[in-house]
Amino acid sequence: MKKTPIYEEHLALGARMAEFGGWDMPIQYEGILAEHEHARTKTGLFDICHMGEFELSGPTAAIDLENLLTMKVATLAAGQCRYGFMLNEQGGVIDDLTCYRLAEDRYMLVVNAATLEGNAEWVRNHLSANTVFTDRSSELGKLDVQGPTARKELEAVIGQPLPDLGYFKAERFNCLETDVLLSRTGYTGEFGYELYLPASEAVRVWRALLANENIKPIGLGARDTLRLEMGYSLYGHELSSDRTPAAVSRGMFIKKDLDFIGRDAVMRDLENPVDLLVALVFENKRAARIHDKVFFQGADVGIITSGSLSPSLEKAVALALVKAEAAAAGTVLDVEVRGKQFSATVGGLPFYKNGTARG
Numbered sequence: 442m443k444k445t446p447i448y449e450e451h452l453a454l455g456a457r458m459a460e461f462g463g464w465d466m467p468i469q470y471e472g473i474l475a476e477h478e479h480a481r482t483k484t485g486l487f488d489i490c491h492m493g494e495f496e497l498s499g500p501t502a503a504i505d506l507e508n509l510l511t512m513k514v515a516t517l518a519a520g521q522c523r524y525g526f527m528l529n530e531q532g533g534v535i536d537d538l539t540c541y542r543l544a545e546d547r548y549m550l551v552v553n554a555a556t557l558e559g560n561a562e563w564v565r566n567h568l569s570a571n572t573v574f575t576d577r578s579s580e581l582g583k584l585d586v587q588g589p590t591a592r593k594e595l596e597a598v599i600g601q602p603l604p605d606l607g608y609f610k611a612e613r614f615n616c617l618e619t620d621v622l623l624s625r626t627g628y629t630g631e632f633g634y635e636l637y638l639p640a641s642e643a644v645r646v647w648r649a650l651l652a653n654e655n656i657k658p659i660g661l662g663a664r665d666t667l668r669l670e671m672g673y674s675l676y677g678h679e680l681s682s683d684r685t686p687a688a689v690s691r692g693m694f695i696k697k698d699l700d701f702i703g704r705d706a707v708m709r710d711l712e713n714p715v716d717l718l719v720a721l722v723f724e725n726k727r728a729a730r731i732h733d734k735v736f737f738q739g740a741d742v743g744i745i746t747s748g749s750l751s752p753s754l755e756k757a758v759a760l761a762l763v764k765a766e767a768a769a770a771g772t773v774l775d776v777e778v779r780g781k782q783f784s785a786t787v788g789g790l791p792f793y794k795n796g797t798a799r800g
Contacts, residue, residue: 442460442463445466446490446582446641448465449644450488450644450648454658456469462553462555464554466661469663470657470658473662473666476657476659476660477663479657479659480588480629481752481793482589483656484633486584486657486658487585487664488647489585489635490583490584490640492553492578493552493561493576494549494552494577495549495561495564495576495577496548496574497549497550498547498572498573500571501570501571502546502572504569505567505568506548508701509527511528511686511694513696513699514542514548517540519542520542520611522540522542522610522611523540524538524539524540524609525538525540525694525695525696526538526686526690528706529563529703530703531685531703532687532704532709533682533703533706534676534686535682537674537676537686538550538552538553539551549622550564551583556676557578567702581637581638582637582638582643583635583637584636584638584647585635585636586633586634586656587628587629587659587667588633589800591631591634595634597655598649598656603634606634610624611624612624616638616646619646620638622636627798628667628673629667630667630668630673630797631667631796631798666751669747669748671793671796672791675747679760684716687710687711688715688716691717697711716743716762716764717763717765719760720788721745721760721776721788723785724784726756727778728749729757729759729783729785732744732745733745735763735776736776737772737775742763743762743764744761745776746760747760770787770788771787
């Protein structure tokens with residue numbers, strides 16, 4: 442398995458490690474519930490160095506990206522970023538990603554670890570001669586500082602004010618004598634920052650941040666419960682290469698007037714949906730898991746894509762792909778969990794409604 446620059450630090454902290462997307466990653470330190478609570482109420486630090494970063498530059502970069510992605514790229518201002526999908530010819534999701542505009546003709550794509558190599562090949566094969574592609578994944582590290590007190594605690598570490606960044610904005614910043622691209626997107630639903638920095642500086646900055654006792658390391662276990670409470674999709678769960686993102690996004694993050702790869706299939710599924718992603722809330726704490734079957738009036742109508750106990754709500758919640766006729770809000774569905782059926786009600790997203798991300 443691959444290892445991030447922070448790997449030895451995780452071992453020293455006593456993290457429980459496991460494979461994720463081909464990487465040996467920390468699942469938990471103190472425990473998922475405690476880490477989840479800390480990120481929701483204080484400040485958590487995440488090692489996200491396994492993510493990939495591609496840089497595209499040149500006069501045709503924006504045109505190429507609008508062919509590759511479901512998002513409008515030309516309208517991004519320098520220092521702005523946008524979330525969307527990269528699709529194959531059949532409309533299946535190759536990856537969900539964030540596109541940053543770094544300068545006039547310079548962009549950065551932040552991609553998932555498990556799909557990185559395939560993404561790089563796909564992008565390279567769909568570029569104009571005047572677009573320059575650089576895979577910067579090995580040279581860049583990424584640390585996420587997330588939580589409602591993130592700004593206060595990060596400023597306490599660096600000893601100076603942070604830029605006043607809006608949501609989905611980014612700015613270069615000197616942090617602890619290191620040039621950092623600082624952004625505000627996040628995967629937890631809480632206020633926070635992403636720090637893109639040289640991989641060679643990642644350990645030093647990680648240690649400096651954890652020297653503040655109010656900042657605690659958070660593993661991928663709590664990262665998953667945090668993102669699920671917000672209803673955020675995860676590649677390999679809600680999103681995959683064998684189905685379009687229409688059922689998941691319901692048109693969000695898809696610029697319909699762009700002629701992107703896979704558009705025809707996406708428009709077909711948006712206009713005549715067969716399946717839709719729904720949010721399910723259980724009355725108990727028995728968590729459903731991926732691939733558990735979902736029933737409506739005795740008929741098999743879909744599967745669970747993600748499920749867990751919600752630490753914030755103290756109830757089990759899940760995301761499920763179900764037939765459109767079973768997707769209306771308020772519909773009661775039955776989910777088969779380890780041989781027994783439990784009722785769940787279709788609700789709205791996010792499950793957790795008190796997030797501070799946009800603050």
